[in-house]
Amino acid sequence: MYFCDGFGVRADRLVSLVLLLRRHGRLSATALARELEVSTRTVLRDVEALSAAGVPVYAERGRHGGFALLPGFRTELTGLNHDEALALLIAGSRRGAQAFGLGSALASAMLKVVDALPENYRDTATGAAQRLLVDPETDLLARQITTEDLSDAVLAAVRRAVLAGHKLRIRYAAAGQGPRWRTVDPIGLVTAREQGYLLATRAGADRTYRLSRIVAAEELDEPAERPERVDLDRAWRERSTRFRTGGNQVVALVRVDPARRDALVGPALAVLSEAGEADGRVRIEVTFQDARHAEWTLWQLGTHAEALTPQWLRDALRDRAAAIAATYAERASINRSGSR
Known part of the structure; x- marks a missing residue:
């Protein structure tokens, strides 16, 4: 507001x-x-x-x-x-x-x-x-903006520890794992693309936690081990760079309609190369967070984009399209049989 x-x-x-x-x-x-x-x-x-x-x-x-x-x-x-x-x-x-x-x-x-x-x-x-509206709940296509389910009590405890410079005990559920307790030194809070994050260190190592995955939090009396001043923008950029260059990232070469370029590049982690083609399409090499991220992004673009490499991504998109085509073909066959 x-x-x-x-x-x-x-x-x-x-x-x-x-x-x-x-x-x-x-x-x-x-x-x-x-x-x-x-x-x-x-x-x-x-x-x-x-x-x-x-x-x-x-x-x-x-x-x-x-x-x-x-x-x-x-x-x-x-x-x-x-x-x-x-x-x-x-x-x-x-x-x-x-x-x-x-x-x-x-x-x-x-x-x-x-x-x-x-x-x-x-x-x-x-x-x-009254004549200005910022961040409505839906976009022009009536798509609901995803909001995270956050506990006010958890956020209050996390916020107090960050601002007071105290250690923080959190019960955190990492992706694909059950929640468990850990004690961290909070650095700051960041919100990016509608999601909140806690930047912290644990045993001296940098850690980044999704706020929506913190199921419980306790502010401790012990002072946090952290620098007196912090450049959160710089810290976020550094962690983002490490995230993009490690883990299970997928590099894909894609031909895309220039009108839908932003729909491809927007969700991607990075653009590695880009060149125009004779037919007017654009050939772009992009990095995705993982295989599921790559498949989801290309599927949203339909026939406006074609994954050239890797081959497994082409196969996954082909198999998904074939399965949907088979489902609709079967229903059409049933309808025709019933009308005879």
């Missing part, structure tokens, strides 16, 4: 900008852009939006100038509790908040943000928000 004004500014950035000015007194557009990880142009638009909302932000010229709040100004967001404030900080993705068990906190926090606005601006902002 986004909180939007006429400039489409997200609530988390607006709140962060105000709080930065409260904390530092005066900051240049460059400093604000660095803190908020946006461009200076975006900062200027944010300042204009805050001014339009009635927040007294003013500019000071000169070498040591910048933006500041009028002396004595205080926001009315002090009613936010810890989880609500945390939810706002990740409000750029509504599903991200849900993946970490903060969906209800996000909804509550957004109500407080709206309530803190001047009355005339509140009506405008609420009306604008």
Whole structure:
């Protein structure tokens, strides 16, 4: 969920900008852009939006100038509790908040943000928000977006351990295995493609756990063995690279209709090579997570794609198609016999 004004500014950035000015007194557009990880142009638009909302932000010229709040100004967001404030900080993705068990906190926090606005601006902002929809439950083809079944109690325990820097005891059911207890040092939480993950170490080795496979969790009092600061984005990229280059990955050479290229490349782990062909199709070499992943992806593309290698993938797709054709042929034969 986004909180939007006429400039489409997200609530988390607006709140962060105000709080930065409260904390530092005066900051240049460059400093604000660095803190908020946006461009200076975006900062200027944010300042204009805050001014339009009635927040007294003013500019000071000169070498040591910048933006500041009028002396004595205080926001009315002090009613936010810890989880609500945390939810706002990740409000750029509504599903991200849900993946970490903060969906209800996000909804509550957004109500407080709206309530803190001047009355005339509140009506405008609420009306604008009603005309924007982010991450609906289905796509244009009415396909339901898959959501994981996550326990609020488990997520709360995991989240507390991550934020407090404590060791975490989890009962985890790895793929194809029964659940068992293990103690880990939590590093951080990541959400990717509608799925949540816990990044941790166990006995000093990197481990990544699907949140939906954690059936129970206990925060321990013992401090976690982990670095004081972490670059989660970098850690996720490194683990993703290791995942793509190890295990049971399958490399396939595929001819595909260029109009359906993205449907092939999107689910793939990596694209190794790509070249056009004389008939207009594209020849792409891609890596899949495993055999089932490769077969499923090619099957969805039907006649729009053809697996050239490996041979076992061609055989699997042929056998599946033959089985379906036989099923429908048998039913057609029965119907013809009954109509005589």
